[in-house]
Amino acid sequence: MIELDSVTKRYGDKTSVDRLSLTIPDNAITILLGPSGCGKTTTLKMINRLIEPTDGDIRIDGHSVYGMDPIDLRRSIGYVIQEVGLFPHFTVEGNIGVVPSLLDWDRGRIRRRAGELLELVNLDPSVYLRRYPRELSGGERQRVGVARALAADPRVLLMDEPFGAIDPINRRSLQDFFLRLQTDLKRTVVFVTHDIGEAVKLGDHIAIMRDGRLVQMDVTRALLEHPADAFVEELLGATRSTEQLLLYRAAHYVDTAFTVMTTEEMHRSGVEAEAPLIILKDGDDISGYVEKGLLVTCEDPQEAVCRFETVSGNATLLEAVTTLLESGRKRAVVQGPDGTILGTLSVPMVAEIMAKVAR
Amino acid sequence: MNAFQYLGRNWPGVSAKIAQHLGMVGVAVAASLVVGLALGIVVSRPRLQKVGRAIIGITGAAQAVPSVAVIALMFVYTGIGPRTAVIALSIYGVVPILFNVSSALLLVPADIREAARGMGMTPLQVLVRVELPLASQSIMAGLRTAVTIDVSTATVASVVGAGGLGDIIFIGLSVVRPDMIMAGTLLVASIAILSDVLLAFIQRSVVSRGLSIPS
Numbered sequence: 001m002i003e004l005d006s007v008t009k010r011y012g013d014k015t016s017v018d019r020l021s022l023t024i025p026d027n028a029i030t031i032l033l034g035p036s037g038c039g040k041t042t043t044l045k046m047i048n049r050l051i052e053p054t055d056g057d058i059r060i061d062g063h064s065v066y067g068m069d070p071i072d073l074r075r076s077i078g079y080v081i082q083e084v085g086l087f088p089h090f091t092v093e094g095n096i097g098v099v100p101s102l103l104d105w106d107r108g109r110i111r112r113r114a115g116e117l118l119e120l121v122n123l124d125p126s127v128y129l130r131r132y133p134r135e136l137s138g139g140e141r142q143r144v145g146v147a148r149a150l151a152a153d154p155r156v157l158l159m160d161e162p163f164g165a166i167d168p169i170n171r172r173s174l175q176d177f178f179l180r181l182q183t184d185l186k187r188t189v190v191f192v193t194h195d196i197g198e199a200v201k202l203g204d205h206i207a208i209m210r211d212g213r214l215v216q217m218d219v220t221r222a223l224l225e226h227p228a229d230a231f232v233e234e235l236l237g238a239t240r241s242t243e244q245l246l247l248y249r250a251a252h253y254v255d256t257a258f259t260v261m262t263t264e265e266m267h268r269s270g271v272e273a274e275a276p277l278i279i280l281k282d283g284d285d286i287s288g289y290v291e292k293g294l295l296v297t298c299e300d301p302q303e304a305v306c307r308f309e310t311v312s313g314n315a316t317l318l319e320a321v322t323t324l325l326e327s328g329r330k331r332a333v334v335q336g337p338d339g340t341i342l343g344t345l346s347v348p349m350v351a352e353i354m355a356k357v358a359r
Numbered sequence: 360m361n362a363f364q365y366l367g368r369n370w371p372g373v374s375a376k377i378a379q380h381l382g383m384v385g386v387a388v389a390a391s392l393v394v395g396l397a398l399g400i401v402v403s404r405p406r407l408q409k410v411g412r413a414i415i416g417i418t419g420a421a422q423a424v425p426s427v428a429v430i431a432l433m434f435v436y437t438g439i440g441p442r443t444a445v446i447a448l449s450i451y452g453v454v455p456i457l458f459n460v461s462s463a464l465l466l467v468p469a470d471i472r473e474a475a476r477g478m479g480m481t482p483l484q485v486l487v488r489v490e491l492p493l494a495s496q497s498i499m500a501g502l503r504t505a506v507t508i509d510v511s512t513a514t515v516a517s518v519v520g521a522g523g524l525g526d527i528i529f530i531g532l533s534v535v536r537p538d539m540i541m542a543g544t545l546l547v548a549s550i551a552i553l554s555d556v557l558l559a560f561i562q563r564s565v566v567s568r569g570l571s572i573p574s
Contacts (some may be wrong), residue, residue, distance in 0.1 A: 050477050075479030085474035088574070089492045089567035098478050132569030148478075158477075 001026050002047060002156065002188065007056035009042055009212075016042045018212035019056070024205075026155075027186040031203035031220075033193060033235070039212035040192045044158050047190060048074045060156065075099055078149030078157040078187070082165045085145055086133040092118070092144050093129045099152045117147035120181070139170040146178065150185070159191045163198065172319065175201055179314045183337045196236060197246035200224065201316055208232055221252060245354070250320045251313030253353050254334045254343025263287060267301050279333060279341060280305065286333055289344070308333050313342050321350050362541035373527065377546065379441070380523035383516060384509045387445050391452030391505050396498070398453070399460025400486065411461050418458035426451050426512035434519045444516030444523075451512060452505035459501025463494030496570060499562040503555055510551040514543075524550075 002024040009017040017039040024030045032040040045051040047058055049070040058065045065073055079085075086095050096117055097110040105113070115125040121143040133141055142163060149157055163171045163178075175198060182189065193199050199206050200220055207217040208231075216228035224247050227233040236247055257276040261269075266280060278290040288305035309332040311320045324332055324347050334342045366373055402411035433447035467490050475485045491498070517525025524543050531539030 045477075048477055050473060071479050071481055073479075074477055079474070079477040081470060081474055081477070085470060087471065087475070087489060087493075089489075089495075089569045091569065098475075098480075102479055102484070132567075132572055134569060134572040134574045 001061060002190065003059045004043070004047075005057040005059065007043070007046060007053050007058060009039070009046065009051065010054045016212055017046070017053070020209075020212065020214055022207055022214055022217060024188065024190055026188045028204035029182060029189040029191055029202050030205045030207060031191050031193060031199040032207050032209060033196065033199045033203075034209035034215075035235070036194060038209040040194075040209050041160055042212075043209070044160055044190055044192050047156075048077050048079060048158055050074075075102055075152065076154055076156075078151075078154040080145050080149045080157065080159040080162045082161055086141055086148070088133050090132075091129065092123075092131050092133070092136070095133065095144060096148045096151050098148060103152060113151060114147075117150055118144075120150070121147045122177070123147075137170075138166050139174055142166060142174055143177070146181070150187075155188055157187050157189045159189060161193055162191075164193070164195075171198075176312055176314060178202065180337050197316060197318075200247045201249065201314060208235060224248070245318035245321060245350070246316050248317045248353070249313065250311050250315045250317060250332075250334045250345055251336070251342050253317065253349070254313075254345055255349060256343040258289075258341070258344060260341060263305075266290065277344065279344070281341070284339065286310070286341070289331060289333065306330065308344075310335055311345065313337070317345075317350050317353070320345050321347060360538045362538050362545055365536075365538040365542045366546075373542070373546070376522065376524050376526055377550075379521075380510075380513055380525075380547075380550065383441060383444055383448060383513050383521060383523055384506070387448030387452055387509050387513075388502070388506055390445075390449040391456055391509075392502060394449070395453045395456030395501070395505075396460055399457050399464060402461050403464035403490075408465065411465055415458060415462050415465070418454050418461075421454045422458065426508060427515050430512065430515050430519060439520035441516070441521040443519045444513065444521035448509045448512060448516070452509050455504040455508070456498070456501040459497045459504075460494065463497030464490055467493050492567060493570070495566045496562070499558065499565060503558045503562075506554050506558060507551050510554060511547060514547055 004020055004022040004024075007017055007020045008015065020039070020043060032043060034040050042051055046053050047060075047065070049065060087098070090098070093111060093114045096114040097105075100110045100113060111129075114129060118125040118128055123140060123143055128136075128140070128144075133144070136144065145162060149159075163174050166174060179202060191202060193202075203220045205217060206220050206223050208215045208223070210231055216223060216232050218226075223232070224236060227236055255277070258279050259276070260279045260281050262282050263280050264282075266278060276292050280287045280289060286308070289308055290301075290304045291306065294304040307329060309323050309327050309329050311323055311332040311334050313334050313336045315323075315334075320332055320334070324330075324345075330346055332345045334345055336342050360368075398414070401407060402414045404411075429451045430444065430447040433443050433450070437443040437446060471489060471493070472485060475489045480488060513521075513523050514525035514528060516523050517529050524547050527539050527546075528543035531537070531543060
């Protein structure tokens with residue numbers, strides 16, 4: 001747990017962060033969100049003491065960071081910034097090995113760790129270990145950046161707009177990748193962004209800042225449903241429906257009325273299988289779904305099977321709707337990170353959700 | 360007699376002059392490198408960056424001062440002998456090194472430096488592991504300029520009685536021996552070229568390959 005206790009940072013007359021008190025829970029992603037100049041990056045940099053506050057205290061697990069050696073503190077915290085943060089004169093291995101080498105790990109151990117981490121971020125070590133950052137794409141660099149931050153196995157990760165310089169399509173896949181990673185790693189992540197869609201997608205908790213102060217902090221969904229004031233509401237983009245679609249994760253709004261069966265089971269039970277919605281799953285493969293009532297009208301049950309799209313539970317409703325509209329399919333099957341079926345989504349369902357939210 | 364016959368017949372004397380020449384240049388370049396690196400590092404520190412920018416301006420302009428003028432000027436203070444030549448060459452060689460070191464270090468992106476700091480490097484580690492390697496290409500270029508200039512300027516050191524290959528050329532001039540002038544000139548030019556080739560070779564192993572990849 002990271003506690004910010006009345007933290008203030010002044011530059012001359014200008015107050016960048018103003019008596020900010022905030023508790024960042026363990027093993028979850030907490031987003032610092034706000035317009036540029038709101039003090040979110042300053043706040044992040046005060047946690048690893050890149051910036052010293054004018055007043056106030058920051059504690060990690062009860063220990064004030066001002067009682068620690070700043071060098072040791074920084075080595076114990078993962079730090080990811082935009083892609084420029086990789087050192088161009090080091091190979092990927094050298095970059096991942098920065099903190100371990102500062103901690104005097106031996107070469108063999110650093111190399112093994114770099115290989116492990118590359119595998120973790122889905123880059124083949126035999127290809128990537130010896131490459132230089134300039135030989136990588138933007139997305140690959142960012143994966144290496146994440147791997148580097150994880151090198152010495154820190155419990156806390158500070159991320160400063162890490163995906164900011166990436167094009168939207170790659171950014172979306174990096175976000176999905178990072179969420180999958182976090183599902184396993186469960187680090188305490190403090191993530192700065194000004195992108196509301198990113199905040200909603202990644203954040204377990206969101207802290208909204210304005211003019212150096214905390215406006216509202218809550219669990220993401222609660223914050224979306226109960227914005228504290230007009231500023232938050234506006235920031236969340238309540239004025240435009242497409243922006244709104246960005247705010248909701250598919251997992252939270254799925255239709256959970258479905259039963260799963262294998263194709264064989266469906267054929268066997270035929271019309272008897274009058275469950276609400278049948279999703280056909282043979283082993284790990286989802287082969288299709290059957291709408292309620294369709295089986296009655298078909299002689300061959302196979303004719304009733306509809307094709308579908310798959311959407312990650314972490315996807316926003318906008319992503320889900322876009323996928324459906326682009327493919328022309330009626331329903332999307334929403335899956336959790338481990339492949340479990342969370343439910344289904346259709347365009348009319350999303351329209352209904354939006355109508356409800358718009359009040 | 361042509362230049363090669365001259366060299367063949369007078370090799371023991373000539374080789375002594377080569378040694379003198381290389382000695383002067385070697386000591387001067389080493390001194391320039393130490394002073395240029397140290398000053399360049401100091402003036403590129405964040406608190407001194409204003410000084411740093413001024414230094415870049417001054418050293419940029421100072422490179423236009425003819426090297427002979429520096430030797431002549433030094434002669435006024437330290438008299439004749441190799442000492443004068445070495446001091447003059449050192450001062451002159453500092454200029455391109457200091458210029459390149461300070462401008463390259465000031466060009467290291469602030470975010471890279473902050474990333475290094477944020478990962479827990481001490482200021483010295485940031486300098487040694489990040490800033491100097493990133494500036495290495497430019498530092499090597501400055502060193503090569505200094506060596507080339509010093510090798511040719513050391514010829515003039517003969518005028519202040521410092522010896523070196525300049526002796527062969529200047530004696531050749533006064534007794535009108537084209538073979539001696541040619542021999543001296545050939546040697547100076549070869550040393551300049553060979554030392555630059557050697558430094559280019561060193562540069563390849565000092566500068567990370569990652570920096571020469573177009574971004």
